[in-house]
Amino acid sequence: MFDALVTRARVKSPWVLHFDCGSCNGCDIETLACLTPMYDIERFGMINVGNPKHADVLLVTGTVNHRNKKVLQALYEEMPDPKVVIAIGACGLSGGVFRDAYNVVGGVDRVIPVDVYVPGCPARPEAIIDGVVAALGKLRQKAVPTAAGAGGNGRFHPRMKATGSS
Amino acid sequence: MSNLVLLLVVLPFVAAAAIYGLRAAALRSGLVMLTGGVLAVASVVLLARGLEHDFTGLPTAVLGVAWDTLITVADFALLGVILLWGLRRKSALVVLFTAAQLVLLAIFERFVLEPGPAFAPLYADSLSLILVLIISIVGSIICIYGLPYMRIHEEHLALRRSRQPEFFFYMILFLGAMNGLVLARNLLWFYFFFEVTTFCSFMLIQHDRTEEAIRNATRALWMNSLGGLAFLLGVVIAYGELGTIDMLAVVQSGSPTGVLLGALGLLAVAGFTKAAQLPFQSWLLGAMVAPTPVSALLHSSTMVKAGVYVVLRFAPAFAGTALSTGLALCGGFTFLACAALAIGQSNGKRILAYSTVSNLGLILACAGINTKAAFTAAVLLIVFHALSKGLLFLCVGSIEQEIGSRNVEDMRGLFHRMPRTAVITITGILSMLLPPFGVLVSKWLAIQAAAENIVVVTLVALGSALTVVYWARWAGLLMGSRKAGAPWESQPLLTRGALAVLCGAVVVLSLLTPVVYGELILPMFAAMPALDAAAPLEVGAGGVLGGPMGAFAVYPVFVVLVVGLLAAVLFMRRTGRTRYTHPYLSGIHVGERDAGVFRGPMNLPVTAELGNYYLATIFGEARLTRSANLAAIVLILLMMGLAMKGGVPS
Amino acid sequence: MKIALLTLAGLVLAPLAGGLLAGVDRKVTAWLQSRKGPPIIQPFYDLIKLFAKEKLAVNPWQVLCAWVYLMAAVFSVVLFFNQADLLLLFFVQAVGAVFLVMGALSVPSPYSQVGAQRELLQVLTYEPLLMLVFVGIYQVTGSFRISSVLDHPRPLLLELPLLYLVLTYALTIKLRKSPFDFSTSHHAHQELVRGVLTEYSGPFLGLVELAHWYETVLILGLCALFWATSVPGMAILLGATYFLELLVDNTMARMTWRWMLRYVWTVGLVLAFTNLLWLHL
Numbered sequence A: 001m002f003d004a005l006v007t008r009a010r011v012k013s014p015w016v017l018h019f020d021c022g023s024c025n026g027c028d029i030e031t032l033a034c035l036t037p038m039y040d041i042e043r044f045g046m047i048n049v050g051n052p053k054h055a056d057v058l059l060v061t062g063t064v065n066h067r068n069k070k071v072l073q074a075l076y077e078e079m080p081d082p083k084v085v086i087a088i089g090a091c092g093l094s095g096g097v098f099r100d101a102y103n104v105v106g107g108v109d110r111v112i113p114v115d116v117y118v119p120g121c122p123a124r125p126e127a128i129i130d131g132v133v134a135a136l137g138k139l140r141q142k143a144v145p146t147a148a149g150a151g152g153n154g155r156f157h158p159r160m161k162a163t164g165s166s
Numbered sequence B: 001m002s003n004l005v006l007l008l009v010v011l012p013f014v015a016a017a018a019i020y021g022l023r024a025a026a027l028r029s030g031l032v033m034l035t036g037g038v039l040a041v042a043s044v045v046l047l048a049r050g051l052e053h054d055f056t057g058l059p060t061a062v063l064g065v066a067w068d069t070l071i072t073v074a075d076f077a078l079l080g081v082i083l084l085w086g087l088r089r090k091s092a093l094v095v096l097f098t099a100a101q102l103v104l105l106a107i108f109e110r111f112v113l114e115p116g117p118a119f120a121p122l123y124a125d126s127l128s129l130i131l132v133l134i135i136s137i138v139g140s141i142i143c144i145y146g147l148p149y150m151r152i153h154e155e156h157l158a159l160r161r162s163r164q165p166e167f168f169f170y171m172i173l174f175l176g177a178m179n180g181l182v183l184a185r186n187l188l189w190f191y192f193f194f195e196v197t198t199f200c201s202f203m204l205i206q207h208d209r210t211e212e213a214i215r216n217a218t219r220a221l222w223m224n225s226l227g228g229l230a231f232l233l234g235v236v237i238a239y240g241e242l243g244t245i246d247m248l249a250v251v252q253s254g255s256p257t258g259v260l261l262g263a264l265g266l267l268a269v270a271g272f273t274k275a276a277q278l279p280f281q282s283w284l285l286g287a288m289v290a291p292t293p294v295s296a297l298l299h300s301s302t303m304v305k306a307g308v309y310v311v312l313r314f315a316p317a318f319a320g321t322a323l324s325t326g327l328a329l330c331g332g333f334t335f336l337a338c339a340a341l342a343i344g345q346s347n348g349k350r351i352l353a354y355s356t357v358s359n360l361g362l363i364l365a366c367a368g369i370n371t372k373a374a375f376t377a378a379v380l381l382i383v384f385h386a387l388s389k390g391l392l393f394l395c396v397g398s399i400e401q402e403i404g405s406r407n408v409e410d411m412r413g414l415f416h417r418m419p420r421t422a423v424i425t426i427t428g429i430l431s432m433l434l435p436p437f438g439v440l441v442s443k444w445l446a447i448q449a450a451a452e453n454i455v456v457v458t459l460v461a462l463g464s465a466l467t468v469v470y471w472a473r474w475a476g477l478l479m480g481s482r483k484a485g486a487p488w489e490s491q492p493l494l495t496r497g498a499l500a501v502l503c504g505a506v507v508v509l510s511l512l513t514p515v516v517y518g519e520l521i522l523p524m525f526a527a528m529p530a531l532d533a534a535a536p537l538e539v540g541a542g543g544v545l546g547g548p549m550g551a552f553a554v555y556p557v558f559v560v561l562v563v564g565l566l567a568a569v570l571f572m573r574r575t576g577r578t579r580y581t582h583p584y585l586s587g588i589h590v591g592e593r594d595a596g597v598f599r600g601p602m603n604l605p606v607t608a609e610l611g612n613y614y615l616a617t618i619f620g621e622a623r624l625t626r627s628a629n630l631a632a633i634v635l636i637l638l639m640m641g642l643a644m645k646g647g648v649p650s
Numbered sequence C: 001m002k003i004a005l006l007t008l009a010g011l012v013l014a015p016l017a018g019g020l021l022a023g024v025d026r027k028v029t030a031w032l033q034s035r036k037g038p039p040i041i042q043p044f045y046d047l048i049k050l051f052a053k054e055k056l057a058v059n060p061w062q063v064l065c066a067w068v069y070l071m072a073a074v075f076s077v078v079l080f081f082n083q084a085d086l087l088l089l090f091f092v093q094a095v096g097a098v099f100l101v102m103g104a105l106s107v108p109s110p111y112s113q114v115g116a117q118r119e120l121l122q123v124l125t126y127e128p129l130l131m132l133v134f135v136g137i138y139q140v141t142g143s144f145r146i147s148s149v150l151d152h153p154r155p156l157l158l159e160l161p162l163l164y165l166v167l168t169y170a171l172t173i174k175l176r177k178s179p180f181d182f183s184t185s186h187h188a189h190q191e192l193v194r195g196v197l198t199e200y201s202g203p204f205l206g207l208v209e210l211a212h213w214y215e216t217v218l219i220l221g222l223c224a225l226f227w228a229t230s231v232p233g234m235a236i237l238l239g240a241t242y243f244l245e246l247l248v249d250n251t252m253a254r255m256t257w258r259w260m261l262r263y264v265w266t267v268g269l270v271l272a273f274t275n276l277l278w279l280h281l
């Protein structure tokens, strides 16, 4: 019962950190639009926080390049478990139109594990909210092992992932 | 009994002389420790023998010379020496004030003073005993701490010939003079010891003989000579009114007239200079140039405490008069102004200095409020301020010797480098501003006592809020990370011992506040009929200090907060499952976890500049000092004027 | 016995009331902004979630400070329901305030450092006001004990109307409502990230949040003392006061701490002084 309560609380209180990882700002504007009273994401207990240490959900827009990948990693590391990552827009998914640029690493999942992909160029606010709701499903799954105390939400090792995907 | 007085007053004089003669460091250390130990034991024994001593059995002469004559001769000799120093330092003010004292004293002793009814020249009640304990125990600890400190200090200076004999000569002499001062009943003796402390502080401040030290010492000397002059003038006028130099007779004179009030006002001004109240604070701030044990001694157990002792001693004599109200205002104003000045400081020792002046202001405000509750607050504050401030100075001294700076900004994350000292310093700081420590009990009482006077209570309320700011931020930045298994700092045994003993004493004595009150302060009121008729506080079950106005449940608060803290430490210790990470630096941090370094332009590491708000535009010395001094002078003149206009009850 | 029960009830109910109030606060704020807003029990979801998160800290001192903050807040509520001395209660809650700041200062992060400095300035601003309010209560009832306030036959509000205003200033600052939300704000996003709370995360942020609920109850309790003679009166007073807080919060922009210090000290001191003076004369 306790676990159920915790899971429910987690799903009901996703605090979101939005990181602009080299986006053209198209996706950022759409993300910020979600915060307007029109969409009122606070209905779902969502809060847009400015600090990874308070965040449960990491929203990443834009492509990852060699400089900001460290920042992305650091922000991810500074978030307490359990946490989910949402990659937004074509750029966040794969590098988008910038994919072939010399400085681009690629999509968010080249650096940190991504739970939900929200496509679009830019992604629509409704799609983003939808993505967050989908992420909450992931959070529900992740929630249980942490409550049991096992490190089951596994710290992600980018190198492993990198070798795996290449 | 007389043996105890010999031990407390005469022994330090003798031991000091011996220390001056001894060049061997080991012998000197032994003698300092021995004297300190004897003083501490003797003070406790004196307390154990009873709360009031009139020392009637004292021999009136030594080697055929009457004590009185001896004191007189020594007094003139001392004034002569001070005069010479004044000439040597080319300080017109010192010369002026000292010459005036010499002339006044000569006229008084030769032409005015007539043999009156005999009385024992010494006297102790529990106020004196409390001060004797502070002087003999805290003062001795500071002297002992000074042993390793001065060794390292002189290593840094690379002197050809050690000047420690002179240093410890004045330190130990200081303790003897202070004991004499608080035990004196004959006002001329009182005056003599008052002057000895002035001289000792002068010699100690200029100990390092740097240009700055000499300048500041000279300033201290003229200010305190002014105080000496005020004291002597007060004594002479009081003699003219009452025909006695018996302190008790003056205190119990009852419903003082205008002239006598003026005399008492002069004594209060003498106390102001000693206690470095505005506008005399600059001498105590300047005294920072001296080695840290001197600061610790001046600030906690001697010198400034002599100032508040003088005022507190005579306060019952003017209870309910306009002088008393004026005093409360002056004290309250100093409390506020110096707390504000402390906020503008980043130099640790200056913060401590302003805090001392500020707290002494609160003590004097309590003396001015002049009720039993206020009196209790003042005495408790003397005790706990002596312990905490002594401790903090010793901490800053140790920190300075280790990190080479006394700036609080340089003490960031000190826990990393000096864990033990950092924890003790944090405890010391918290003991000045949070319950369950004794300072807070006295602050609680002070506010209650001041509640009738809305001006004073406003001053106190503003002042204590300002106090929180400069203490809290200092304590906070001492904290930091430490790697598991990193070595503890190494420290000379005596240093560590002194810190540990004082820190322990602060905590234990805070718990014992009700006992201190019930056993030492409460009996005082029997001899003070002039104070308010209201029943004093009662010590209830469970250490509840309660009166009609409120109650401070000392033991429960202590237990809850200490248990809470220990529980919190336990939670903190269970760090096994806590993940430690970098501070949030927008995700661009580099390097060590607690370094606060981020990756800047060109991939270069940049340290995040951190700093307290010192609010120099609001609380800076440059901005406040002049107007605060001016206001203080006006207040003092007002106080004196009101006093001399006659004892109009306010 | 009655007092012990009351204390126990306060101990358990205070966080519930504080949490619910925070929920209502968010709901009403949303309503004022024509939004729907989160459910009333949202703060409890947040708290449970925080406690179930991974323990994350920069150094152990933060853990210590968060715990002490909570304990001091709980203890001051206990003292309140024990009808203890107002000044004692005030000092105990100051323990919490100081430890919160120290924890933030223990971390070399500019955001939490600046937040801590600002928090200290907020403490500096409201502390003397609170103390003067207590002095006013003393002047009316002849004691600093809460019990003597409860024994007072008339509502304090009649004799201390200006000091009640002063108390609401202190309340606004203590609750960190606009225009006084410098050190941290409830909107989770400000120029200082989250100011003094930036480096408290997960369960430790939960502790701080819980302590804040206790403190809210404490300070509203202090407000309630001003109409302690009737329960409906108390409810009206608290309701009106809190709604006013929300209105102010939603209609004001964040100002600067300089302005706060100058404005609140001037207005607060003048109001307090006037009120004390007319009691005195």
Ligand code: SF4
Binding pocket: A022, A023, A024, A025, A026, A027, A028, A061, A062, A063, A088, A089, A090, A091, A092, A096, A097, A120, A121, A122, A123
């Ligand atoms: S996906 Fe399109 S809109 Fe979004 S950041 Fe990339 S280019 Fe811009």
